[in-house]
Amino acid sequence: MHFFEYVDGQLHAEGVPAAELVRRFGTPLYVYSAATLRRHFEAFDSAFAGLPHITCYSVKANSNLGLLKLLGQCGAGMDIVSGGELHRALTAGIPASRIVYSGVGKREAEIRQALEANILMFNVESMGELERLSSVASDMGKTARISLRINPDVDPKTHPYISTGMKKNKFGLDIEQSLAAYSRAMTLPGIEPVGIDCHIGSQLTTLEPFMEALDRIIRFYDRLKGMGLRIEYLDLGGGLGITYNEEEPPHPAEFGKALVGVLKDHPMTLILEPGRVIAGNSGILLTEVVYTKKTPSKDFVIVDAAMNDLVRPSLYGSFHAIKEVTPKGRPVLNVDVVGPICESGDFLAKDRDLPAVEQGELLAVFSAGAYGFTMSSNYNSRTRAAEVLVDGDKATLVRRRETYDDLIALEKDALNG
Numbered sequence: 331m332h333f334f335e336y337v338d339g340q341l342h343a344e345g346v347p348a349a350e351l352v353r354r355f356g357t358p359l360y361v362y363s364a365a366t367l368r369r370h371f372e373a374f375d376s377a378f379a380g381l382p383h384i385t386c387y388s389v390k391a392n393s394n395l396g397l398l399k400l401l402g403q404c405g406a407g408m409d410i411v412s413g414g415e416l417h418r419a420l421t422a423g424i425p426a427s428r429i430v431y432s433g434v435g436k437r438e439a440e441i442r443q444a445l446e447a448n449i450l451m452f453n454v455e456s457m458g459e460l461e462r463l464s465s466v467a468s469d470m471g472k473t474a475r476i477s478l479r480i481n482p483d484v485d486p487k488t489h490p491y492i493s494t495g496m497k498k499n500k501f502g503l504d505i506e507q508s509l510a511a512y513s514r515a516m517t518l519p520g521i522e523p524v525g526i527d528c529h530i531g532s533q534l535t536t537l538e539p540f541m542e543a544l545d546r547i548i549r550f551y552d553r554l555k556g557m558g559l560r561i562e563y564l565d566l567g568g569g570l571g572i573t574y575n576e577e578e579p580p581h582p583a584e585f586g587k588a589l590v591g592v593l594k595d596h597p598m599t600l601i602l603e604p605g606r607v608i609a610g611n612s613g614i615l616l617t618e619v620v621y622t623k624k625t626p627s628k629d630f631v632i633v634d635a636a637m638n639d640l641v642r643p644s645l646y647g648s649f650h651a652i653k654e655v656t657p658k659g660r661p662v663l664n665v666d667v668v669g670p671i672c673e674s675g676d677f678l679a680k681d682r683d684l685p686a687v688e689q690g691e692l693l694a695v696f697s698a699g700a701y702g703f704t705m706s707s708n709y710n711s712r713t714r715a716a717e718v719l720v721d722g723d724k725a726t727l728v729r730r731r732e733t734y735d736d737l738i739a740l741e742k743d744a745l746n747g
C-alpha cells in the first residue's frame with residue numbers, strides 16, 4: 331500500500347502532483363512519500379508488538395538523511411554496514427544504543443568509530459573480525475557487545491546475487507564454526523557475546539526459508555545456553571520481499587505472527603533489519619521521455635533516467651512498473667525503455683507493454699525507494715538525481731541535484747601535475 335495515486339487523471343505523490351514536482355526539481359527525480367514510509371514502518375514494527383524488539387531499518391536500502399530522520403522519529407533503530415552509514419545514522423539523530431553493525435569486511439577505523447559511538451552490537455562475521463574487534467576494543471578500554479552471524483545454510487529462493495545464507499556465500503560462520511567462535515569469544519578481552527545474528531537473503535516472498543533458518547538458530551541457541559552463555563538478542567536480519575509486479579510476499583503481520591509464535595517462550599530481545607519492505611514502495615523515479623525511436627525490429631522509449639540512476643533492471647533483471655504521469659488512453663506498444671548510457675545493458679524495462687508515449691512527457695518508475703538512489707553512480711559523468719520527500723502537501727528537496735562542479739570537485743589537483 332502506498333500513496334502514489336492518480337487524482338483527476340494526474341499521478342500524485344500524496345497531495346502533490348508529480349508534474350509539479352518535476353517543474354520545481356527537474357528529472358530524473360526520486361520522490362519519496364513520508365506517509366507511506368510511516369505506514370510501512372508501523373505495519374512492520376507493530377507485527378512484533380508481542381515481543382521485546384527493535385526494528386533496525388537497514389540503511390543500505392535508502393540512506394537519505396531525510397528518510398533516516400523520519401524513521402528515527404517513528405522509533406526505528408538502524409542496521410549499518412559501513413562507517414559511512416554509521417555517520418549518516420548518527421547525523422540523522424539515531425541513538426547509538428539502537429544501531430547494529432553488520433558486514434563481512436569491517437576495517438579497523440570503522441570498528442574504532444563504532445566503539446567510540448558505543449553502538450548496541452557488532453554482528454561479527456569471521457574469526458579474523460572477532461580477534462581484531464577484541465584487540466581494538468581492549469586497546470580503547472572498551473567492551474564490544476557482539477553477536478555472531480550464523481550462516482544456517484538455507485536456500486532463500488531469491489536472486490543468487492542477494493542470497494546470503496547458503497554455504498557457498500561469503501557471509502557469517504557455519505554452525506559448527508560458530509560454536510567454536512562463541513567459546514573463543516567468551517575468553518577474549520574486550521568482547522561480550524550478547525546475541526545471535528542471521529540474515530539469509532533479500533526479496534524473500536515466502537515464509538518457509540525464514541522459519542527454517544529460525545528453527546536452526548533456536549536449536550543452536552539451546553546449545554549455547556548449555557555452554558553457559560546468556561543470549562539477550564536475536565537478530566533475524568531483513569529480507570522480507572515486496573510486490574514489484576505479481577509477487578505476493580507475506581504481509582508483515584503474517585511474518586510477525588509466525589516469528590512471535592516460535593519466539594514467545596524464549597526470553598530475548600528480537601532485532602529485525604528490514605530495508606526494502608519499508609522503503610521499496612515508498613519511492614518512485616520520475617523521468618522524461620527524451621525521444622521515441624522505431625527500428626525495424628524494436629520500438630524504444632529513450633528516457634533521461636539510466637542504469638546509473640536505477641541499476642536494478644540491468645543488474646538483476648528486476649521488474650519495475652512504469653506508468654504515465656498523465657494517462658491518455660493511447661494504444662499499447664511493446665517497447666524497451668532505455669536510458670542514454672552507452673551500453674545495451676542500460677534499460678529500465680525490456681519488452682514492456684506501454685501506451686504509445688510521446689517525446690517530452692513524464693513517466694514514473696515504481697518501487698524505486700529501496701536500492702535505487704543508494705546504488706546510483708556517476709557513470710558516463712552523469713550527475714546524480716535529486717531526491718524529494720513529500721509529506722502531505724509539502725515537498726522537501728532532501729538531496730539537491732548534483733552539478734557539474736560536484737562532478738569534478740574531488741579532482742581539483744588533477745590538472746596541477
Ligand code: LLP
Pocket residue numbers: 388390391409432433492494529531532533567568569570603604605606607642646700701705
Ligand atoms: N541486513 C543485512 C545484513 C543485509 O545484508 C540486508 C540486505 C538487509 C538487512 C536488508 O535486506 P532487505 O530487508 O532490504 O531485503 N541491492 C539488492 C538488495 C541487496 C540486499 C543486501 N542486503 C537489490 O536491489 O535487490
